[in-house]
Amino acid sequence: MIHLPEWLAQQEQHLTPLFETAGDGLSVNTHLRGKEKNRLTLTRHPSFDAAMIGMVTAGLAEEDWQGFLYVMHTGEGNDLTPRYIGKAEKKGITNPVSANLIRIASNHDKFGRWGYNKAYHVGELSHAVLGEAFRPGRAPGKYHRWAAALFETLEPPKLQLPVSMSLIPWWDGLRGPSGMIGSLAAVEYELIALAAAAYPEALLNVQGR
Template identity: 35%
Template sequence: MTSKLEIWDQWVDEHINYREPISLFDTNSQKKVTTKQHGRDNRPILHRSRQMEELLRMEGWKVVEDWKDTDDTYDGIIYIMYILDEDMFVPMYIGKAGKYGRDGKRLSANFKNIRTNNTKLARWGDGYAYHIGELSAVVLDHYDDTSVNRDRPPKGKYQRWADALFVSDTRQLSEPVYFWAKAWKKTDTGPFYDFETSLEPLEYNLINLASDLYPNRLLNSEGA
């Protein structure tokens, strides 16, 4: 009988070249994450690596072109933030950015101007309510800025990210953090039985597998 670890490893080996990992963040000579300014208030933002942005823009543009051409080849993007533990792939966060907006027809705002705009960037943008923007607000301590416009208090999700990724109250990473993303085709196969798997069940299945295999590392709460 095939174990969950074997199922996970087989899927990872098929889709992810983690032996040539792409860093999530840009770091300086002291291995601290660099910062940049963003927004009308010039607030500090953690800086993604150039390679990470290039990968995300490249895969995201495939989805945009697919929507423009109405080919319906891609569902959106699947992405994983991960670390390497003795060269083993260990997921820290699994997520997706679907192609369509809420009406099921228009292109999702997450892909708007993906080649030039950093605010949303397929869920990894600098704006509040996006991964880097929210994580920056925790790590760089500007959740209470007067420029923050929130419907409800900030969630603890990104505090957990900060605790897992950084040495306390610094921009120093606890260990190198990497990123993978792929424009997901409707004909691509998920981790179970080599069946064609659409983006939403793919994310669900991957989170379920990873939460069983890496419960002390995975930062997903929804779907786990």
């Protein structure tokens, strides 16, 4: 079976920083959100937003587009370590287009699973990192694990290493690492299994290992 970095290098993908940072590349910028602008949030990188909007907009125009895979990495250049793998499917549970993807250019609270709202990755990670400044209460334990793995300090939020995202669009008929033609869900589990074997201490996925 092909190794994960080799397979990723063969795919059409958009690789961008996840967070907007200060000049050192590690100190994550924050901004205020909510109707009253009272919820402090980690800020996504503009190039990540542009890549997501462009990919989803183009994908939704094609009948055979299933959605996309995403891989969060730490590191730089050719030295990238996969940290979390997931998917966002085109079809919703009850609707032809998932609420995660519909009106993607203005849907910043959901934004392909990387939205700023509760129950979405950047929102819950912001809660784990910024605490009460984001929302009262405690973030899910999963995101406290993310915060400990990714951040050197929480006040102010500073990363241990640069964090980037691979966005990989997926169409009917594409092949996963095993060489089999697979659905988005099947390929997601293939990638998690490969990453768990190659990076057992670094991978933050629990389900699918």
